[in-house]
Amino acid sequence: MTDASLPKPRSELGEILYHLVRDPLGLAGLIIVLAILASAVLAPWIAPYDPIALNVPDRLQGPSAAHLMGTDQLGRDTFSRVIWGGRVALQVALPTIGGAIFFGLLLGMIAGYGPRWLDNLIVLLFDTIRSFPTVMFALAVVALVGPSLNTVILVIMVTSIPTYGRVVRTLTQSLKEAEFITAEKSLGASTPRIMAVHLLPNVLGPLAVLAAMDIPTVVGLEAGLSFLGMGVKPPTPSWGSLLNDGYNLIRNTPWLIIAGGIPLILTTVGFTFLGEALRDVVDPKLRGKGGK
């Protein structure tokens, strides 16, 4: 087993990346995801036009050298709006998923490790949140406080917490009975130590997979809410509002729908590939065993 060719010790993250890029699916996912991230971060430099600058004389054009994806009914450059729309999508997705992971971890671990009554209380909370359909819940909140990016973030985050929390709770429950936890206790580990050093790394892998798979859902949800006019407010570019405009103007031009749909599809494919590949890589036991 051990020989001179044994790879040099890498950090856990390095190890995961190393195996990820050797899996074609993972590599493809990673490239798509990085491209989306890069275009969102670099939007001000990449986008050829101001995404909200009106240019009515040039409205509803097809693709051309000047406008790669044509223009919309107000003459705004669609390509620039797609790029900036990615920024909005990630502005919604990242804090949403980040917050959902944070609270999901916190509540899930407390529920899984803590006393019975606390577990029951937290599960009740999860069930209550989940009993509202996300879109209905969002519509209700938006009707109350008006549409805004922050409302969308908050609503999607809150409704996503139970998804993460339940996974964490189940994993924690099965892990806390594991013999290695007793073994660690017998060597003097305290409860916070067991949670941080031993439970967390066991939970983080599956959670990362879940998050990667969940990002397209959140982006789609944002698009859906914006499509319904409940999300991002009009001049701000969003894939959802692009789709909405495209839908209304379908008789005039197909390009808006296509421009709004492609990034959504790419996001879904990219993150799903990444999630699938991560699934095989976060578990050291599966790592490097003849990837697909």
Place this chain on the structure above:
Amino acid sequence: MAVLDIRGLSVGYSTPRGELRALRDVSMMVPEGKIVGIVGESGCGKSTLISAIIRLMAPNARVGAGEVRFQGRDLLAETEAQMRALRGTQISMVFQDPMQTHNPVLTVGRQMMDIQYRERLSRAEKRQRAERMLALVGIPDPEARLNQYPFEFSGGMRQRIAIAMALMAKPALLIADEPTTALDATLEVEIIKRLRELQDEIGCGVLFISHHLGVIAELCDEVVVMYAGEVVETGSVRDVFHAPAHPYTRALLECDPGHIKVKTRVLPTIPGNIPDLVNLPGGCIFADRCERRHAACAARPAMALAGDGQRAACHLITERETA
């Protein structure tokens, strides 16, 4: 002085059927630097005893009475924080199933460094210590091995790692709950030899639980025989195995065809069943299965001196003296 001195310990589990009295009035000790073995059928309370010593008991367990004196301190009176400070430093443990005792997603090095969290050492020093311990338990190429995950090791290797982790802080007492039961016979011999060497070097007391009479005979200085939650015989391995004083011990040894020379994998079975620990019969706990049962056995026998340092709980001993 004894590192571990247990006196009159009783532990019960609350169950839907009522209290299951898993340990009753158990007394035993581990002298400094000695290896003491515990034998007894499955369910006689060996694991319960250990969990009471390190105070990691099942939620439904309750200590009824007794003392667990470790270097003079009663562990049952310590706070949880005091216990935690002892675990892994003064008292360590090795478990039965080496495949389950390591965190699957952390490298062995990471885990071995992590358990040194109480030491004021640099990361490099902790790593070096971990490496030295792995070498000591006989793991080749320890430096590279530290970067591997538990699943990359065989069962025997993993048990060595567990032993290395338990002995890292040079504890005064090592408790091993059937550490070789899950391994095959050749590995078992290897591990036992290594354990003996390490114990010699560190000078710690060892409480060693096994189903395997041969291993006890080979490894231990003293032996404690348990039956249905009670200690029925104690003494040096030589005395107890050559001249068993309690009918249960005798039955165990007689059922073992080659006596202790042939290494049976499991404890030999003797006819009959252990009594129901929820509804205990009165009198001698072994009476149901004892060939020598007589009138006096309706009363519970006390531990009596059967020879030089050898004690057993059977009326025959006191009767022989008075006769």
